[in-house]
Amino acid sequence: MKFYSVHIDKKDVLGHVLFWLTWIVTFVLVQSLGEGKHEYFVWLMYYLITLPIFVVHTYLIAYWLVPVFFFKRHYLMLTLIGFALLFVFSVIELVVSNELVFKVFDPSKEFQPGYLNFKNILISGLGNHYIIFVFLAIKAGKSWYSSEQRREELMLSSVETELEIYQYQLQPKLILSLVEQMEMLAQKQPDKAPDMIIKISGFLNRFLFDGKEDMISLQLDVKLLEEYLDIHRVALGDRLHLNFVVNGNLKPYIVPPLLLLPFLHDSLKIVYECNNSFEISVIIKTERNYLLFSFSIWSEQNFRLPDNSNLEITKKRLNYRFRGKHRLIENIDDNFNEISLEIFT
DSSP: OOOOSOOOOGGGHHHHHHHHHHHHHHHHHHHHTTSOHHHHHHHHHHHHHHHHHHHHHHHHIIIIIIIIIITTTOHHHHHHHHHHHHHHHHHHHHHHIIIIIIHHHOGGGOOOTTOOSHHHHHHHHHHHTHHHHHHHHHHHHHHHHHHHHHHHHHHHHHHHHHHHHHHHHHHHHHHHHHHHHHHHHHHHOGGGHHHHHHHHHHHHHHHHHGGGSSSEEHHHHHHHHHHHHHHHHHHHGGGEEEEEEEESOOTTOEEOTTSSHHHHHHHHHHHHHOOSOEEEEEEEEEETTEEEEEEEEEESSOOOOOOOTHHHHHHHHHHHHHTTSEEEEEEEETTEEEEEEEEEO
């Protein structure tokens, strides 16, 4: 008989010891409740002396019989071997308890001659299976919990990788966009080019070095958004009216960098492509244990933003950092688009 390649992890030894100690203490109390001290002693000796029998029987089923036959759907062999183990260990338990426990410590509990009959063996074996069922239930629950933890860790690792890739993709995408806008401005309004170069240079320096962390201070995030919008305010002139409002104390908060930037970037592309006038509002508000980011774009003429994949990646960023502590709301109309993000800290 060859054991399956499933063994008790050394880290779980303490858990197994506690399980069997709890079993001994609990059933000594149950068997002896309301009786004298001698009764407690007899049942304590019973459970201590028969413990190896229960341990071996339980572990044979949990770590050999179930993995080898149940998980492979060999149910007939499982039943036959399980019954054989029940019979063998029931006989051993009856003999040991009678000869080494009751005869020695309490002869009044000694079994009558002929006690090793099929009926007694079957009843004793079935009665002793409760500990096996409890052990298997705990083992199954622990296995389920461990698998859920592993699945959660894999999902978390996948999200971390995706967010890292996104952050690396965002940098060149943003730089390329700003360079293209700089070229367009230099051709159409060369007098604005020097000021634009200075603003882009300052923003990129802060963006590439200060904004590369997973979490940054809200003060720095606000500064980056202000500098980014200021670049486009210079480039677009009268066609873009900007409202940037900050209320509350920013110092206590740290946030994932530039949560609103992808939405601003897509919206500003529309402004560059259209001849309409647009109004963009950014509101950042802090209260005790509460943070609000709000972004909206409005025009007298209808417009359509591109399909917003940024919304999904932003949701993942929020779930990664603020699971269960945020709310993201999108409000879309023909000439209006609004994103509101609430974070509860």
